[in-house]
Amino acid sequence: MQDRYNVKECEARWQKIWEDRKSFIVTEDANKKKFYALAMFPYPSGKLHVGHMRNYTMADIVARYKRAQGYNVLNPMGWDAFGLPAENAAIENKTHPAKWTASNIVAMKKDLKLMGLAIDWSREITTCVPEYYKHEQKFFLDFLKAGLAYQKESMVNWDPVDNCVLANEQVVDGKGWRSGAPVERKKLTQWFLKITAFADDLLDGLKQLEGGWPDKVRLMQENWIGKSQGLKFFFDFVDHKSRTLEVFTTRPDTLFGASFVAISPDHPLVVELVANDPGLADYIAECHRSGTSEATLEAAEKTGFDTGLEVHHPFIKNKKLRVFIANFVLMEYGTGAIFGCPAHDQRDLDFARKYMLDVLPVVLPADADPKTFMVEDVAYDGPGNIYHSDFLNGMTISAAKAEVIKRFEKAGKGEGTTLYRLRDWGVSRQRYWGCPIPVIHCPKCQCVVPVPETDLPITLPEDVDFTKPGNPIANHATWKKTTCPTCGAPAERETDTFDTFFESSWYQFRYTDPKNAARGFDKDKVNYWAPVDQYIGGIEHAVMHLLYARFFTRALKKCGYLAFDEPFKALFTQGMVVHETYKDDHGKWLFPEEVERGHNGGYLKKADGTPVTLGRIEKMSKSKKNVIGLEEVAENYGMDASRLLVLSDSPPDRDVEWTEGGIEGAWKYINRLWRLVAQEKFDGKGGDVDAIRRKIHASIHEVTQDFDKFHFNKAIARVRELSNALEDFKGDGAVLREGVEALIKLMAPVMPHISEELWQLLGHKTMIVDTPWPVADASLLANATVTMAIQVNGKLRATITLPKDMDQKLAEKAALGEPAVQKAMEGKAPRKVIVVPNRIINVVV
Ligand code: ANZ
Numbered sequence: 001m002q003d004r005y006n007v008k009e010c011e012a013r014w015q016k017i018w019e020d021r022k023s024f025i026v027t028e029d030a031n032k033k034k035f036y037a038l039a040m041f042p043y044p045s046g047k048l049h050v051g052h053m054r055n056y057t058m059a060d061i062v063a064r065y066k067r068a069q070g071y072n073v074l075n076p077m078g079w080d081a082f083g084l085p086a087e088n089a090a091i092e093n094k095t096h097p098a099k100w101t102a103s104n105i106v107a108m109k110k111d112l113k114l115m116g117l118a119i120d121w122s123r124e125i126t127t128c129v130p131e132y133y134k135h136e137q138k139f140f141l142d143f144l145k146a147g148l149a150y151q152k153e154s155m156v157n158w159d160p161v162d163n164c165v166l167a168n169e170q171v172v173d174g175k176g177w178r179s180g181a182p183v184e185r186k187k188l189t190q191w192f193l194k195i196t197a198f199a200d201d202l203l204d205g206l207k208q209l210e211g212g213w214p215d216k217v218r219l220m221q222e223n224w225i226g227k228s229q230g231l232k233f234f235f236d237f238v239d240h241k242s243r244t245l246e247v248f249t250t251r252p253d254t255l256f257g258a259s260f261v262a263i264s265p266d267h268p269l270v271v272e273l274v275a276n277d278p279g280l281a282d283y284i285a286e287c288h289r290s291g292t293s294e295a296t297l298e299a300a301e302k303t304g305f306d307t308g309l310e311v312h313h314p315f316i317k318n319k320k321l322r323v324f325i326a327n328f329v330l331m332e333y334g335t336g337a338i339f340g341c342p343a344h345d346q347r348d349l350d351f352a353r354k355y356m357l358d359v360l361p362v363v364l365p366a367d368a369d370p371k372t373f374m375v376e377d378v379a380y381d382g383p384g385n386i387y388h389s390d391f392l393n394g395m396t397i398s399a400a401k402a403e404v405i406k407r408f409e410k411a412g413k414g415e416g417t418t419l420y421r422l423r424d425w426g427v428s429r430q431r432y433w434g435c436p437i438p439v440i441h442c443p444k445c446q447c448v449v450p451v452p453e454t455d456l457p458i459t460l461p462e463d464v465d466f467t468k469p470g471n472p473i474a475n476h477a478t479w480k481k482t483t484c485p486t487c488g489a490p491a492e493r494e495t496d497t498f499d500t501f502f503e504s505s506w507y508q509f510r511y512t513d514p515k516n517a518a519r520g521f522d523k524d525k526v527n528y529w530a531p532v533d534q535y536i537g538g539i540e541h542a543v544m545h546l547l548y549a550r551f552f553t554r555a556l557k558k559c560g561y562l563a564f565d566e567p568f569k570a571l572f573t574q575g576m577v578v579h580e581t582y583k584d585d586h587g588k589w590l591f592p593e594e595v596e597r598g599h600n601g602g603y604l605k606k607a608d609g610t611p612v613t614l615g616r617i618e619k620m621s622k623s624k625k626n627v628i629g630l631e632e633v634a635e636n637y638g639m640d641a642s643r644l645l646v647l648s649d650s651p652p653d654r655d656v657e658w659t660e661g662g663i664e665g666a667w668k669y670i671n672r673l674w675r676l677v678a679q680e681k682f683d684g685k686g687g688d689v690d691a692i693r694r695k696i697h698a699s700i701h702e703v704t705q706d707f708d709k710f711h712f713n714k715a716i717a718r719v720r721e722l723s724n725a726l727e728d729f730k731g732d733g734a735v736l737r738e739g740v741e742a743l744i745k746l747m748a749p750v751m752p753h754i755s756e757e758l759w760q761l762l763g764h765k766t767m768i769v770d771t772p773w774p775v776a777d778a779s780l781l782a783n784a785t786v787t788m789a790i791q792v793n794g795k796l797r798a799t800i801t802l803p804k805d806m807d808q809k810l811a812e813k814a815a816l817g818e819p820a821v822q823k824a825m826e827g828k829a830p831r832k833v834i835v836v837p838n839r840i841i842n843v844v845v
């Protein structure tokens with residue numbers, strides 16, 4: 001027998017065996033429970049580093065753990081391959097985006113393979129090939145038919161020098177990233193998907209996801225959808241008897257505190273006013289120079305322009321309000337016009353102080369004295385009773401809101417309204433490296449004609465010129481020339497491509513049937529595998545990707561493709577891998593391998609011994625060079641050690657630091673495990689057999705719970721405790737063997753390679769990936785289980801033995817799974833489940 005653990009040979013050997021035996025290749029099996037584990041797929045930007053490893057490792061652990069528990073586990077991988085970086089690389093390095101992308105995929109796949117992930121590689125998908133995007137062109141045609149896609153004019157960032165539309169990330173400090181010219185806003189006709197049609201549904205769906213999704217992500221989506229209940233009503237102008245100005249407010253109760261009215265710089269009224277006032281044109285241009293996003297407007301100083309117009313206060317006779325144009329009023333929200341109540345809204349207050357307008361409080365906090373209560377620099381937006389407000393006096397805020405809405409509705413001058421902050425999803429991009437939008441513009445029919453389905457896919461032209469400004473597809477000499485499918489006249493293809501979030505909105509379904517040439521996926525297959533049971537990825541996707549995918553699922557359901565609403569039942573957002581940063585004495589970033597420790601403990605540049613400054617510990621990223629390459633780690637320590645390191649010490653949703661000491665420590669531990677098994681003859685006698693068996697079974701019990709709860713760091717700590725106890729146990733060989741086998745099974749999801757090796761060293765002919773998860777012997781779990789009563793509508797229906805202090809959600813799930821309980825529920829959904837810990841579970845149907 002070898003006397004040391006040969007990690008490199010061993011990891012490569014087991015990876016090959018898994019591959020040869022097709023261990024992770026799966027097909028639908030109606031007799032098996034399925035589990036779909038998915039890590040957000042990577043953008044092929046280059047090589048992988050250990051910072052990328054963490055989220056793939058987590059998905060891998062879940063996949064292996066569920067597999068051991070008997071699930072039919074789908075764990076696929078692919079490439080989110082369209083996007084701007086490929087196009088930028090094409091411009092900078094004179095290579096074709098397809099070539100650049102393909103070579104990155106080769107490099108990254110090699111790295112991923114090094115990691116030994118339990119992936120079904122036969123399902124690999126790449127989104128930039130027609131075999132993939134042809135299906136989303138079909139979806140788009142379906143969406144058109146279903147009224148879920150439409151065209152409208154909207155604002156874009158326009159680079160006046162390069163003559164092209166810029167993505168938001170190409171606008172740097174208000175200037176184009178390449179030309180450096182100040183970016184302008186321009187109106188273009190663009191394609192939109194009607195996500196707003198599902199606003200309420202997307203909001204309601206968030207409730208279903210409680211427990212499965214992090215609360216903060218659900219909250220972010222809720223805020224993004226931004227449901228507001230309020231009132232739209234009309235002001236009458238003082239001078240124009242026939243004209244009105246419609247505003248939206250969520251606080252009709254504050255109307256008596258109104259001291260001005262403001263409209264957006266993009267309001268239609270402004271166009272008329274500009275004609276008579278050159279000064280106004282300057283002001284509007286200035287507004288357009290500062291960015292368009294709500295966040296920049298929120299941060300910018302509030303400015304206004306007095307139009308000289310006035311409106312009548314609807315309830316106060318002879319009171320007139322001046323009409324301003326204000327930079328903080330967005331045309332895209334509500335009616336693009338507001339009334340300002342400075343006492344109760346901070347923006348209005350800042351504005352009022354600047355233009356010396358009245359500040360009259362109309363909501364009185366409970367403990368305040370009406371004679372002395374004043375608003376100085378901070379607007380009051382808390383609860384209270386209405387005062388200074390005629391017929392509203394004494395009412396609560398909500399009663400006053402209702403009263404004002406009622407009066408406007410009765411007078412026919414306004415109505416209660418629900419608004420959403422959510423906007424329809426603009427999917428048009430004036431770029432090359434994306435999926436062509438399958439429509440044709442016909443001058444004769446004077447409309448947009450969908451490409452006939454039989455003509456799909458509409459593929460990208462390959463011979464394009466990236467040196468000319470503008471959209472390379474639009475610049476192509478012949479590509480867009482076609483004939484109208486309706487009338488046969490010469491017509492032009494749409495040259496816009498889809499936003500790349502389009503591809504990532506449905507890839508989770510394509511994995512269920514990745515080779516299907518006829519359609520995106522087969523209905524039965526998608527309904528077997530999907531929705532995803534556990535999705536894992538970065539918090540940066542909390543809103544856009546995750547919201548678009550939720551919308552897309554609903555849209556596909558509406559078009560008859562699937563039978564459910566939510567694509568991802570559970571979501572986990574992982575923390576990052578962080579590392580020290582280094583700079584040389586010219587202030588340039590250095591890679592960790594360019595740096596060494598000097599005698600006095602400081603850092604030096606290896607090449608010339610010059611001093612190095614130690615920077616902050618930051619998220620590993622290529623730009624700061626604080627990355628550790630995957631290949632180098634695989635070579636020196638192996639993947640099990642790195643997997644162990646990125647999951648030990650900190651909880652998986654927090655950041656973890658990669659240090660030299662850390663990886664050394666993990667490597668040492670791997671070797672200890674190896675010695676524990678490889679050098680043991682299992683022929684000892686005696687010892688405290690009861691104590692060690694209790695430890696073994698307690699470990700099985702606890703590690704299982706930890707994996708269920710995503711407490712990987714805790715699971716690893718317990719595995720380490722168990723291996724310590726086994727090392728110390730100098731006794732009965734059979735019991736030691738029982739312990740070692742349990743240990744290997746428990747650590748297999750985290751350290752799969754060495755687990756296979758040790759399992760084999762123990763003489764097994766089977767593989768650990770095919771070995772069921774261990775079950776703790778309840779009789780050895782001193783006080784670890786409790787028997788709980790389950791009542792349905794107050795009647796005792798069953799008892800169940802569960803781990804003591806079990807997570808309430810899990811206890812609830814276990815109770816609802818009991819056959820006697822299900823029978824008593826008669827197929828109805830539980831209305832409420834109350835868990836009294838360790839005693840009773842009450843189900844109300
Ligand atoms: C008067 C008022 C008084 C308001 C008060 C607030 C507090 P949410 O909750 O986000 O929907 N508003 C309306 N349309 C706007 C637009 N296009 N651009 C900028 N602001 C706009 O916000 C609704 C509130 O934001 C509305 O209620 C309006 O100001 C403002 F004590 O009306 B409020």
Ligand code: ZN
Pocket residue numbers: 442443444445446484485486487488489491
């Ligand atoms: Zn036509």
